Amino acid sequence: MRELNQQPIPDSIKKGLRILFIGYNPSLTSGEIGHNYAGRGNRFWRLLHDAGLTPRLIKPAEDRDLLEIGYGFTNIVARSTRRADEITRQEYAEGRVRLRELISEHTPMVACFVGKGVYEEYNGHRSIPWGVQPESAVPGVIDFVAPSSSGLVRMKYEDILEIYRELSVLVNR
Secondary structure (H helix, E strand, O other), X not given: OHHHXXXXXXXXXXXXXXXXXXXXXXXXXXXXXXXXXXXXXXXXXXXXXXXXXXXXOOOHXXXXXXXXXXXXXXXXXXXXXXXXXXXXXXXXXXXHHHHHHHHHHHOOOEEEEEOHHHHHHHHOOOOOOOEEOOOXXXXXXXXXXXXXXXXXXXXXXXXXXXXXXXXXXXXXX
């Protein structure tokens, strides 16, 4: 059974990041190999490249190498699941506290929430827009909400990409 081979994916973070990418939690595939956004249908790495955030298409196994260009990774919940709806209320509550402490301690330029649901769980707001949020949860850090890169998301790729391009403009100006 796939769940038995799961391992925690360590946070990839340091002070002075341009972007801290924050996901729901690792997929089962990511949990098996120990790297972020590793699912076959996940478009995260392609989105970063197509938006101009990386100079080439990155492989999941290279995720920690992106610290060199100022990108880090974490999740609101560390446990791998097949779907985000398997995450418990308690896990979100604990993750919310841990995440706020992590962001406060490392103060990245941008906290990029990969999915509206992640941001909603983080700050409790609903009906939020894509992109830069009007108020930041941690002073000095820009909260940015991008669509989930999961292949299950129904938005057109071009529409998702446009939002990631806004992120690229924000951090490269």
